[in-house]
Amino acid sequence: xxxxxxxxxxxxxxxxxxxxxxxxxxxxxxxxxxxxxxxxxxxxxxxxxxxxxxxxxxxxxxxxxxxxxxxxxxxxxxxxxxxxxxxxxxxxxxxxxxxxxxxxxxxxxxxxxxxxxxxxxxxxxxxxxxxxxxxxxxxxxxxxxxxxxxxxxxxxxxxxxxxxxxxxxxxxxxxxx
Amino acid sequence: xxxxxxxxxxxxxxxxxxxxxxxxxxxxxxxxxxxxxxxxxxxxxxxxxxxxxxxxxxxxxxxxxxxxxxxxxxxxxxxxxxxxxxxxxxxxxxxxxxxxxxxxxxxxxxxxxxxxxxxxxxxxxxxxxxxxxxxxxxxxxxxxxxxxxxxxxxxxxxxxxxxxxxxxxxxxxxxxxxxxxxxxxxxxxxxxxxxxxxxxxxxxxxxxxxxxxxxxxxxxxxxxxxxxxxxxxxxxxxxxxxxxxxxxxxxxxxxxxxxxxxxxxxxxxxx
Amino acid sequence: xxxxxxxxxxxxxxxxxxxxxxxxxxxxxxxxxxxxxxxxxxxxxxxxxxxxxxxxxxxxxxxxxxxxxxxxxxxxxxxxxxxxxxxxxxxxxxxxxxxxxxxxxxxxxxxxxxxxxxxxxxxxxxxxxxxxxxxxxxxxxxxxxxxxxxxxxxxxxxxxxxxxxxxxxxxxxxxxxxxxxxxxxxxxxxxxxxxxxxxxxxxxxxxxxxxxxxxxxxxxxxxxxxxxxxxxxxxxxxxxxxxxxxxxxxxxxxxxxxxxxxxxxxxxxxxxxxxxxxxxxxxxxxxxxxxxxxxxxxxxxxxxxxxxxxxxxxxxxxxxxxxxxxxxxxxxxxxxxxxxxxxxxxxxxxxxxxxxxxxxxxxxxxxxxxxxxxxxxxxxxxxxxxxxxxxxxx
Numbered sequence: 021x022x023x024x025x026x027x028x029x030x031x032x033x034x035x036x037x038x039x040x041x042x043x044x045x046x047x048x049x050x051x052x053x054x055x056x057x058x059x060x061x062x063x064x065x066x067x068x069x070x071x072x073x074x075x076x077x078x079x080x081x082x083x084x085x086x087x088x089x090x091x092x093x094x095x096x097x098x099x100x101x102x103x104x105x106x107x108x109x110x111x112x113x114x115x116x117x118x119x120x121x122x123x124x125x126x127x128x129x130x131x132x133x134x135x136x137x138x139x140x141x142x143x144x145x146x147x148x149x150x151x152x153x154x155x156x157x158x159x160x161x162x163x164x165x166x167x168x169x170x171x172x173x174x175x176x177x178x179x180x181x182x183x184x185x186x187x188x189x190x191x192x193x194x195x196x197x
Numbered sequence: 198x199x200x201x202x203x204x205x206x207x208x209x210x211x212x213x214x215x216x217x218x219x220x221x222x223x224x225x226x227x228x229x230x231x232x233x234x235x236x237x238x239x240x241x242x243x244x245x246x247x248x249x250x251x252x253x254x255x256x257x258x259x260x261x262x263x264x265x266x267x268x269x270x271x272x273x274x275x276x277x278x279x280x281x282x283x284x285x286x287x288x289x290x291x292x293x294x295x296x297x298x299x300x301x302x303x304x305x306x307x308x309x310x311x312x313x314x315x316x317x318x319x320x321x322x323x324x325x326x327x328x329x330x331x332x333x334x335x336x337x338x339x340x341x342x343x344x345x346x347x348x349x350x351x352x353x354x355x356x357x358x359x360x361x362x363x364x365x366x367x368x369x370x371x372x373x374x375x376x377x378x379x380x381x382x383x384x385x386x387x388x389x390x391x392x393x394x395x396x397x398x399x400x401x402x403x404x405x406x407x408x409x410x411x412x413x414x415x416x417x418x419x420x421x422x423x424x425x426x427x428x429x430x431x432x433x434x435x436x437x438x439x440x441x442x443x444x445x446x447x448x449x450x451x452x453x454x455x456x457x458x459x460x461x462x463x464x465x466x467x468x
Numbered sequence: 469x470x471x472x473x474x475x476x477x478x479x480x481x482x483x484x485x486x487x488x489x490x491x492x493x494x495x496x497x498x499x500x501x502x503x504x505x506x507x508x509x510x511x512x513x514x515x516x517x518x519x520x521x522x523x524x525x526x527x528x529x530x531x532x533x534x535x536x537x538x539x540x541x542x543x544x545x546x547x548x549x550x551x552x553x554x555x556x557x558x559x560x561x562x563x564x565x566x567x568x569x570x571x572x573x574x575x576x577x578x579x580x581x582x583x584x585x586x587x588x589x590x591x592x593x594x595x596x597x598x599x600x601x602x603x604x605x606x607x608x609x610x611x612x613x614x615x616x617x618x619x620x621x622x623x624x625x626x627x628x629x630x631x632x633x634x635x636x637x638x639x640x641x642x643x644x645x646x647x648x649x650x651x652x653x654x655x656x657x658x659x660x661x662x663x664x665x666x667x668x669x670x671x672x673x674x675x676x677x678x679x680x681x682x683x684x685x686x687x688x689x690x691x692x693x694x695x696x697x698x699x700x701x702x703x704x705x706x707x708x709x710x711x712x713x714x715x716x717x718x719x720x721x722x723x724x725x726x727x728x729x730x731x732x733x734x735x736x737x738x739x740x741x742x743x744x745x746x747x748x749x750x751x752x753x754x755x756x757x758x759x760x761x762x763x764x765x766x767x768x769x770x771x772x773x774x775x776x777x778x779x780x781x782x783x784x785x786x787x788x789x790x791x792x793x794x795x796x797x798x799x800x801x802x803x804x805x806x807x808x809x810x811x812x813x814x815x816x817x818x819x820x821x822x823x824x825x826x827x828x829x830x831x832x833x834x835x836x837x838x839x840x841x842x843x844x845x846x847x848x849x850x851x852x853x854x855x856x857x858x859x860x861x862x
Contacts, residue, residue, distance in 0.1 A: 022613065024620035027588055028627060030611040031581065038577065042554065049555040051371070059560050060358035064368035069252050071404040074283050075413050100419045104275045108282055136317045137273045137419060143297045143318060143333040144271045148420070291479045308476040308813055338478070347655060353565035354549075355558040373552055374545025376485050377565050383655040385478030385810045389485065394545030452654060468812050 076109040078102050084113070088175050095176030096149075105133060105174075127167055134168045252407050257361040260428040262435045263342070263401060263412075264445070266461045269422030270335040272297060276414035276423060277315035283402065283413035287391045291315075292399040293339040293414055298466060299323055300332040306466050336467050337423060339414070340365065340386045340399035341448065341456030348378035348387060348398075357396065363457070364403050369395045383449050384456075401425065475814035484806035484818035487826040489539035491802045492834060494646045494668065495675065495795055496536050501643035502676010503529035504579065504635055506705070511586075512632040517704040521684055524851045526583050528683060529676075531842035533579060536572060538834050543826060564649045575642045578635050584609060585628040587849055589621050590856060605848060643672040650801060657734030658741070658805040663723045667797075670716035675794040677709045678787035683842075685784045687851070696852070699776050702783055710766040713790060717759050720797070733812075741808050745815050750800045758793035762786050 056062025081102050082089045092098060103109060105125065112122045125133045131153070140150040157164050160171065173179045272295055280286065280293045295314030299307040307327060311318075314335070346365050349357045356372040359365050372395035379387045379396065390397035402412035406425075410416070415423045426433035431440075438461065439445065445459040449468065460467075503525045509515045510522035518525075541547040553569035592614055595606040647668025650659040681702065688697045724742075727735045742750050765786045769779065807815045821827045 022615040024615045024617045027613045046555050057361050060355045061368050065360050069407040101417045104417050141318050143335050294479050307474045313479040350561040351563045353563045354552040354556050373549045379485050385481045388480040
């Protein structure tokens with residue numbers, strides 16, 4: 021005659037075993053830095069902080085392209101990021117030993133670039149200098165295929181125009197005299 | 198002696214010198230001759246360093262804040278482009294985007310954001326549907342970095358959390374991608390990254406901030422419509438705005454998430 | 469007045485993210501919870517007329533229980549990390565979903581232990597008659613014990629009673645918490661209601677009881693033992709089904725009514741969804757065809773003295789309709805909530821494909837698998853009341 025309690029006693033042992041596996045498993049599997057700052061894996065913060073940047077800042081270009089930087093920093097385009105019109109610095113100056121080609125936009129592409137900010141579009145604030153491409157070029161009496169940099173210096177867009185204006189007014193002033 | 202000559206050469210025209218070095222006109226051996234104290238070398242090394250490993254320690258005393266000046270946004274999409282590249286966001290998913298609100302004379306509200314505004318805006322198709330525009334503006338959207346985030350609350354495995362310096366981040370090694378946070382976020386900024394198969398969202402470029410740089414989108418913004426800084430630093434632009442008379446508001450205030458993303462003079466129609 | 473003129477959703481929300489998998493997951497847990505409640509009524513509350521299917525209810529629950537996690541694992545982006553749910557549950561959040569791992573585990577242990585106690589004596593008897601693999605399985609399941617004493621059986625029944633009693637709240641939790649997962653999301657107006665856990669529990673009971681009726685009769689029919697089907701049992705089940713269904717439908721409608729009466733901005737959005745993308749699946753299917761018609765059929769079956777022939781034909785049909793009703797309800801909750809985009813200015817879309825990873829075919833497979841499993845389990849656990857059970861209860 022077998023002990024009638026045997027089954028439930030054995031099953032209880034199984035149950036305790038399951039709990040032990042879960043408890044031990046949890047202890048073993050808990051990531052090391054868990055709870056360093058709170059109830060999460062603390063190291064993930066440093067992992068995120070260490071992720072490499074792709075874009076630098078305009079300071080990144082200064083060292084090697086001082087002329088352009090200087091020109092731009094006193095112009096209407098001073099707030100613009102060099103990298104947005106060109107490419108991220110990480111694709112250009114990879115440390116001290118590799119220069120990839122830095123795209124400079126010419127022709128149609130350049131017109132598209134300038135118009136992406138300056139084309140008159142519903143939604144743009146009124147105070148922002150906008151042009152209607154066709155009208156702008158017509159007003160200057162040039163063909164629609166004229167690129168913007170034929171009149172504006174890209175990095176300081178009013179530089180030479182103001183220059184010309186200054187000269188003209190100087191001439192006019194001289195003529196009047 | 199030799200060093201002096203090289204130095205002069207470099208000083209005369211740094212860029213064309215470098216140009217030649219890297220195009221191989223000047224041999225690699227010359228490279229070795231460049232004195233270590235040359236300012237050029239220092240510059241290059243500095244550049245590399247600042248890009249990579251000058252990570253500041255965590256600053257738990259900072260109260261970081263993001264302010265968007267809606268009236269400054271021109272909808273160029275630079276922020277979205279920069280963000281996608283900086284953070285390797287897959288096509289068709291958005292850590293940040295720019296919406297356009299157009300209100301016509303009948304007070305009808307039209308909202309669109311083709312490609313999340315990444316490719317810029319044009320008047321088509323808005324102009325076909327609207328006869329007279331009363332008001333129109335762009336609204337950049339990104340993570341609200343809530344003080345009371347719904348997303349961290351619902352994460353079943355604590356793979357998203359608020360850091361001691363106040364950023365809501367995702368542990369992409371721990372996330373199971375159940376998508377509950379995607380449902381819970383009231384602002385729709387979360388998504389399951391198609392490539393990594395984990396939850397993903399804007400981090401206010403935590404990796405840049407810890408290196409003393411501005412978030413990529415702030416850096417890319419041509420008009421300064423996006424502003425980021427520490428409110429506890431009274432000299433910062435955000436602190437000046439925050440403590441001035443300008444009218445700041447947050448999105449979906451009634452939900453009680455207490456976002457740290459503020460908008461200046463936001464139109465009431467924006468959700 | 470400002471009106472919306474364009475369908476606009478946030479760019480990340482263009483498509484529903486929770487797919488068909490998340491529709492059938494609560495569907496499966498619902499059937500588990502509902503079937504367990506039937507067995508508990510017999511084992512704990514001693515409802516005599518349910519005795520003939522008390523064991524079947526347990527095995528039926530188990531066969532669906534084994535597939536509760538399948539749709540979830542198929543949906544997860546990183547199924548290999550699923551155990552994080554046990555290792556680092558975010559109870560502090562508190563995240564409703566983090567309870568899943570432990571609730572599911574506890575409930576699984578409880579159900580399996582309950583089955584082992586209920587079947588122990590029978591398995592000891594069966595062990596002798598079987599050989600090979602089957603004998604080994606019985607040995608494992610009885611933990612190599614061979615006790616046949618009346619004392620042993622008494623212990624079995626006592627423990628099974630206690631486990632059943634604990635099981636009722638646990639089964640309710642297993643499913644009520646699924647309702648809470650949705651009900652606690654304040655972002656989605658369609659989900660955010662304290663009624664959600666109650667609706668989920670009641671609809672779980674509906675689907676469980678309906679499943680019992682359908683499979684009881686169909687299995688008996690297929691095995692050619694229709695004469696063994698107890699009219700009394702079916703009548704009790706039908707009444708039970710009717711009661712649960714009235715409550716379920718009542719709460720579903722109360723939810724809508726409160727929203728509508730409140731006339732909140734949330735209702736503005738909900739009503740345009742219910743009259744737009746959800747019109748067919750909600751009003752037509754869930755409410756009209758699959759609720760109102762079954763309600764009257766059940767009323768007729770419950771209140772009138774119908775003949776056995778009619779009962780055995782109509783009861784499984786109406787059960788099938790209610791099983792479909794619950795499935796539509798899950799769809800309307802899970803998918804419907806996601807269609808109402810957070811931009812409050814339009815609707816997301818969701819069109820499941822047949823052959824995608826989380827598509828229609830996969831869903832069908834996952835809904836058929838428990839039935840196949842039931843057949844496999846029936847080779848080890850005899851589904852119906854045995855001679856020894858009847859002796860004992862008499």
